Structure formats: C-alpha cells, structure tokens
Amino acid sequence: MANTQDATCFLVQGSCFCGQVTFGAIAPPVLSAYCHCTQCQKLTACPLVHTMHFMDTDFRWTTTGDPPQTDLDTYDNPLKPHKRRYRCKTCGVCAVSYNRNTRRFSVYAGAVKRDADGKILNWEIIKPTAHQFYGTRVMDIEDGLDKWEGYEGNSTRLG
Numbered sequence: 001m002a003n004t005q006d007a008t009c010f011l012v013q014g015s016c017f018c019g020q021v022t023f024g025a026i027a028p029p030v031l032s033a034y035c036h037c038t039q040c041q042k043l044t045a046c047p048l049v050h051t052m053h054f055m056d057t058d059f060r061w062t063t064t065g066d067p068p069q070t071d072l073d074t075y076d077n078p079l080k081p082h083k084r085r086y087r088c089k090t091c092g093v094c095a096v097s098y099n100r101n102t103r104r105f106s107v108y109a110g111a112v113k114r115d116a117d118g119k120i121l122n123w124e125i126i127k128p129t130a131h132q133f134y135g136t137r138v139m140d141i142e143d144g145l146d147k148w149e150g151y152e153g154n155s156t157r158l159g
Contacts, residue, residue: 011122012052013062014111016088016095020063021071023096023107027058028125030104033152034141037133039079043094047138050109050128056098059105134158 010024029052036048063071072095075085082100087093097106109128113121120126131137134147135158147158 010060010062011125012054012107013113013121014095014107015113016091016093016111018088018091018093020090021086021088021095022062023105024060024062025054025058025105025107026060027054029054029107031152032126033128034131034145035133036131036135036137038136039077040133041136041138043077043085044108048131048141052107052109052112052126053099053102053104054107056103056105059096 009026011028012025013022014024015022031051031053033051034048035051040049040051041047071089072086073089075087077083077085083097084100085097086095088095093111094108095111098104099106109120109126112126115121128145130145130152131141131147132151132155133149135149146152148154149156149158
C-alpha cells in the first residue's frame with residue numbers, strides 16, 4: 001500500500017524515470033555496494049550497478065494508490081524466483097526489486113533523489129562501501145574500496 005508519511009521522515013527517496021512510481025526509506029541501507037554480478041549486468045545492460053538494500057520494514061511506496069498492482073509490472077527472475085523486480089508501466093524503468101528470502105528491497109542509486117546540482121541527497125548515508133561479485137567484473141575499478149568475491153564480509157576478499 002502507499003504510505004502517506006511526511007516526506008521529511010525519509011532518509012532516501014527515489015522514483016522511476018518518469019516519476020509515476022515513487023518510494024522512500026526511513027532507515028539507512030543495510031548494504032550499499034557496487035554489484036558486478038552477471039545477473040545485474042544482464043538485467044541492466046550495464047557493467048555494474050550501485051545497489052542499496054533496505055529492510056522491507058524500512059521501505060515505503062510513496063506513490064498515490066497501490067503501486068504494485070496499478071503502476072508496476074513485475075518480473076520474477078527464473079534463476080532466483082525469490083527475487084521480484086518492479087518496473088514502471090509508463091516509462092519501463094525498473095524502480096526496485098524485492099528479495100523474499102532476505103526481506104529486502106533493492107534500490108539503484110540512479111533512481112535516488114538529487115539536489116539542484118545533480119548530487120545524490122544524503123550521499124554520506126548511502127555511499128557504497130565495497131564492490132561485490134568483483135570476480136565477474138567487466139572492468140577494473142581502482143577507487144580504494146574493498147573488492148569481494150560475493151557479498152562484503154561474507155565471502156573472500158579479493159583486494
């Protein structure tokens with residue numbers, strides 16, 4: 001269901017490209033990393049994504065109405081059927097995804113609200129802390145962040 005909470009209570013706000021689908025999070029992400037997994041690469045046609053994971057209790061749809069039924073199409077990943085992607089019916093952008101096993105919503109940093117200068121709001125709260133699934137990277141990145149074979153802290157550190 002949509003949430004009518006005052007927008008000032010959200011640490012993170014975002015939307016699809018056209019703004020038809022909006023969302024917010026009331027707590028910091030439990031994970032914020034650059035993901036290099038092959039599924040993110042194939043699903044976005046990009047070499048990597050900055051993904052942020054929020055517990056489902058901290059995530060809110062802020063669109064008027066009931067977005068999952070009215071404004072969004074869904075796609076269940078056949079390789080990981082516990083992961084559902086929500087795509088705006090108007091602009092086609094994947095707004096968020098949901099993992100039923102971890103009870104987390106995933107948001108791409110590109111969908112997050114920015115200031116008038118184009119800078120992501122609350123960057124210090126949501127900036128990535130590592131590169132995950134770096135073993136399947138498309139390109140090398142030298143930015144001082146740790147690189148992990150899988151999830152940060154739960155796999156082999158690569159560098």
